[in-house]
Amino acid sequence: MCGILGVFGNPSAARLTSLGLFAIQHRGQESCGMAVSDGKVIRLRKKMGLIKEVFTEAELDQLPGSIAIGHVRYPTKGSATEFNTQPHLVETLAGPTYALASNGDIVNYHAMRRFLEENNVYFKSDNDGELLVKYIAYQVMRQGDGIIEAIRHMMRDIKGAYSTVLCTRDALYMFRDPHSIRPMVWGKMQDGTVVVASESCALDTLGAIDRQEIPSAGIIKVSDEGIRVIENDPALYRSVPNPRHCIFEQIYFSRPDSYHFGEDVFRVREALGAALAKADPGLKADYVVPVPDSANFIGLGYSNEAKIPLSLGLIRNHYIGRTFIKPEQTIRDESVRQKFNLLPNFFKDKSVVLIDDSIVRGTTIRKIVELIKRAGVKEVHLRIGSPQVKYSCYYGIDTPSKEELIANRFDLEQIRERTGVDSLKFLEINDLRTCVQKPEDYCYACFNGDYPLGVAGD
Ligand code: SF4
Known part of the structure; x- marks a missing residue:
């Protein structure tokens, strides 16, 4: 279980990210990280430890910029090391730089990693987030896709749970797997700052209004040009008739003051x-x-x-x-x-x-x-x-x-x-x-073995 957070359009983006991550610290206590863009450079900090220990005032002062993404980690795949801590950064000489943080596990991780390695893409970690960002960067650089098309491509090929935030130097992208297994909500603060998080309790902490869930297979781009909600490939929607939200988020994982999958957690x-x-x-x-x-x-x-x-x-x-x-x-x-x-x-x-x-x-x-x-x-x-x-x-x-x-x-x-x-x-x-x-919209696999996406394979 992990938690993600994203901020666009606020000069205190790093501080807001730290506050929001603190509200979802229950989703991961092993390590945490943040990537912040000032429009020219994306700075990355990640370490083992809790949010308040890692992101001190002095540390936050070193992270200027108005776009930020962050992550708190509880290891599910890959050992509890700084290498596996998110966000993951991809820097390219010719093109844009990407940072990505994600919550969820990829079912066909090994096959997709093998594919990238055979195409001379190198990995520093065993973490799913690195696979996602490298697959997207690969599609942009080698196949000539734009970022949106690369994310769509990734959604067709990579199977699993991923509630994800990605930032470039000048934009924030938020997207979620077609089954929307893990929660992900976004909203706006009074001053227009866009915020997105794993759980709505983080948005409440930041004073966000207009909270909405990221739709299944949805992609939202936030930049100086505004907020663009992007429809995905209709074939992808047809192939996944229902979401399969994790029922355990309602039973145990999420905070009771959160709202997701269309209902209040405490009422469930x-x-x-x-x-x-x-x-x-x-x-x-x-x-x-x-x-x-x-x-x-x-x-x-x-x-x-x-x-x-x-x-x-x-x-x-x-x-x-x-x-x-x-x-x-x-x-x-x-x-x-x-x-x-x-x-x-x-x-x-x-x-x-x-x-x-x-x-x-x-x-x-x-x-x-x-x-x-x-x-x-x-x-x-x-x-x-x-x-x-x-x-x-x-x-x-x-x-x-x-x-x-x-x-x-x-x-x-x-x-x-x-x-x-x-x-x-x-x-x-x-x-x-x-x-x-909507009982048909949930995954119950840990009780009945009926895995909507199959199990992790080679
Ligand atoms: S219901 Fe169980 S198997 Fe399905 S996503 Fe949640 S914890 Fe995993």
Whole structure:
């Protein structure tokens, strides 16, 4: 999962980009970067670390210009190194210079990279963003396409998820894959500055108005000549009749105050909770307790529907550094204890409905249940606001291999035993579909293995 941001037409473009990226820092904490154009030169800065650590005031002073793009990264493809950090820059002697940042994974990455390498294009990283920008530059320089035509060409040949911003010295381009798997919204500030981001919460932070989603396969060019919304090849639209938005953006990844895929994220989450409660008639408990923060609105929906009071019995420490979000198992185990604490004397002799958004490996929820049991809880009924995750994601989310997914290895009763709860239910996929306005427009592949774009190949 990653986050992107773009700004056009503001002398403080770097500062606005830093502010916007900070609002979507939850989408990636490993590294970040920014490319800023002053009309003559594109300057690039990228480093391992969080936005506020990397883009200090002194650093921002070194990035003059009115066009900027930025990125926060959580590694899905390619290791966590500065080389793989975005944006990626392509400089040419004869033609324009491009910088590009993207969110999503490319399914035919290896085949397309091989094609470019056979045509003497060289790579510095293993990152999808570099493939996109080099493919576009290749089409412009070797095939004589204009940038718009090169992006169209790229969309026909490269398959995968890509919500993307690209800047040249004098223009900002924003475009999105035909399935619009990852979110991407744009808008204008009062002074006319154009801003685009992975999530609308970043636009809110920047005070943008007129928020709109980038359409599927849409390309928008912003330059001194104005804003041009470019229609794509009709054959491309025909080949992709529906978008396939990532349902997990609604369940867990995005901030609850964001709006995308035509709906408010927090409302979808409340609906998930209500659907779970409807499948639970007659369950008696003293409290509904969500695992904070991602399950808060699912818990609220459950509580309202079941008429069982909500209580925030689990408290999350928001200030643990990224050390604790690193993917290694030992660090993850330790992080659960660092991340969650219980309200004192709350759980003793209580019966609770514990709500979480999903179970992936099962490690975190098992440790939370252990904590609650040590505090003397009477009964724990665990309810999960999504179906069982049985398949890996190939479209930009760092899910573990299939073998590590607890629901792929064990049946419901075995998962209940392993998590140590008195009862366990997951949301059924048909119930999940009732919680969004256009269920046919979503990808559910990590639950049912039905991959709209196939899986990553050689
Ligand atoms: S496989 Fe799962 S996580 Fe990946 S895009 Fe589809 S719904 Fe989202």
